[in-house]
Amino acid sequence: xxxxxxxxxxxxxxxxxxxxxxxxxxxxxxxxxxxxxxxxxxxxxxxxxxxxxxxxxxxxxxxxxxxxxxxxxxxxxxxxxxxxxxxxxxxxxxxxxxxxxxxxxxxxxxxxxxxxxxxxxxxxxxxxxxxxxxxxxxxxxxxxxxxxxxxxxxxxxxxxxxxxxxxxxxxxxxxxxxxxxxxxxxxxxxxxxxxxxxxxxxxxxxxxxxxxxxxxxxxxxxxx
Ligand code: 5RP
Numbered sequence: 001x002x003x004x005x006x007x008x009x010x011x012x013x014x015x016x017x018x019x020x021x022x023x024x025x026x027x028x029x030x031x032x033x034x035x036x037x038x039x040x041x042x043x044x045x046x047x048x049x050x051x052x053x054x055x056x057x058x059x060x061x062x063x064x065x066x067x068x069x070x071x072x073x074x075x076x077x078x079x080x081x082x083x084x085x086x087x088x089x090x091x092x093x094x095x096x097x098x099x100x101x102x103x104x105x106x107x108x109x110x111x112x113x114x115x116x117x118x119x120x121x122x123x124x125x126x127x128x129x130x131x132x133x134x135x136x137x138x139x140x141x142x143x144x145x146x147x148x149x150x151x152x153x154x155x156x157x158x159x160x161x162x163x164x165x166x167x168x169x170x171x172x173x174x175x176x177x178x179x180x181x182x183x184x185x186x187x188x189x190x191x192x193x194x195x196x197x198x199x200x201x202x203x204x205x206x207x208x209x210x211x212x213x214x215x216x217x218x219x220x221x222x223x224x
Contacts, residue, residue: 001036004217005124005126008124008125008215008216008217009036009037009040009122009124009215010040011215011219011220012037012122012123012124012213012214012215012220013037013040013041013043013044013122014044015122015213015215015220016041016044016086016120016122016213017041017044017045017047017048019120019211019213019222020084020086020120021048021051023083023084023118024048024051024052025051025052025083026051026052026053027053028052028053028083029052029053029054029055029056029074029079029081029082030045030052030054030055030056030082030083030084030085030086031055031056031058031082031084031085031086031087031112031113031115031116032045032055032056032057032058032062032066032085032086032087032112033058033062033085033086033087033088033105033109033112034057034058034059034061034062034087034088034103034104034105034108034109035087035088035102035103035105036088037088037122037123037124038058038062038086038087038088038122039062039065041086041122042062042065042066042069042071043069045066045069045071046066046069046070046071049069049070049071053072054071054072054073054074054079055071055072055073055074056073056074056075056076056079056082056112057073057108058087058105058108058109058111058112059103059104059105059108059109059169060169061103061105062105076111076112076115081115081117082112082115082116082117083116083117083118084116084117084118084119084120085112085113085116085118085119085120086120086122087100087109087113087119087120087121087122088100088121088122088123088127089121089123089127089204089209090102090127090135090202091127091128091129091132091133091134091135092121092123092127092128092129092209092212092214093128093129093130093131093132093185094130094223095185095205095208096121096208096209096210096211096212096223096224097132097185097186097203097204097205097208098121098132098203098204098205098208098209099132099133099135099137099138099182099202099203099204100138100202100204101137101138101140101174101200101202102135102138104138104163104166104168104169104174105168105169106138106140106174106200106201106202107140107168107169107170107199107200108169108170109204110200110204110207113204113207114207118210118211119207119208119209119210119211120209120210120211120212120213121209121211121212121213122212122213122215123212123213123214123215124214124215124216125214125215125216127214128214131181131182131183132180132182132185132203133179133180133181133182136161136176136177136178137158137176137177137178137180137182137201137202137203138163138174138175138176138177138201138202139153139174139175139176139177139192139198139200139201139202140168140170140172140173140174140198140199140200140201141172141173141174141175141197141198141199142172142197142199143172143173144197145195145196145197145198146162146173146175146197148195148196148197149175149195149197149198150175152195153175153177156180156188157179157180158177158178158179158180159177159178159179160175160176160177161175161176161177161178162174162175162176163175163176170199172199182203185203185205186205186206188201188203189201189203189204189205189206190206210224211223211224212224
């Protein structure tokens with residue numbers, strides 16, 4: 001990652017912290033995403049750990065970083081409400097639909113995001129696209145379904161590739177599908193969800209972001 005990109009990620013992480021601070025209460029449990037941008041947000045969140053109760057992590061990596069920063073990590077099953085989930089993305093379009101899963105945590109990210117009252121997406125401006133699909137679409141699958149899902153990906157015009165050496169926190173492989181132009185994100189997310197053996201696909205359109213904070217050299221833009 002270049003120094004410039006790191007600075008943008010740092011700026012958007014701090015902007016997210018400022019944005020959500022008024023939603024922190026002594027009993028609040030915050031949802032936290034995974035990735036290099038989320039890591040920088042975690043660092044900001046740890047500084048404010050006295051303002052909220054605990055966090056739910058979307059990966060083992062995130063759980064470890066939160067604990068190292070002194071934040072209590074709880075299980076999603078042990079909470080009843082979550083005021084906000086903050087996470088990065090690999091691509092985001094003008095409708096705040098996203099591709100996620102470049103860091104391999106898409107399944108837990110989608111589960112945690114689904115229960116949050118607000119989804120705040122934090123990205124640098126390079127992640128903004130008109131049409132999703134330039135970033136290869138990650139799909140977490142059960143191992144015995146790999147061949148079938150790869151054939152489906154080819155049938156819709158994609159080029160599937162197993163992510164080398166990667167096993168998710170759930171013990172599954174990921175197929176990355178390149179070459180797609182995703183003109184109907186909700187439709188493709190729904191279709192992929194129907195395929196036996198698909199655990200999660202990386203289109204976040206059915207539950208998209210409510211707010212996107214986008215960092216560029218000009219500052220941090222808020223999109224809703
Ligand atoms: C992890 C994700 C990340 O949010 C996505 O890959 C963006 O990562 P980064 O902030 O490192 O650019 O979906 O599964």
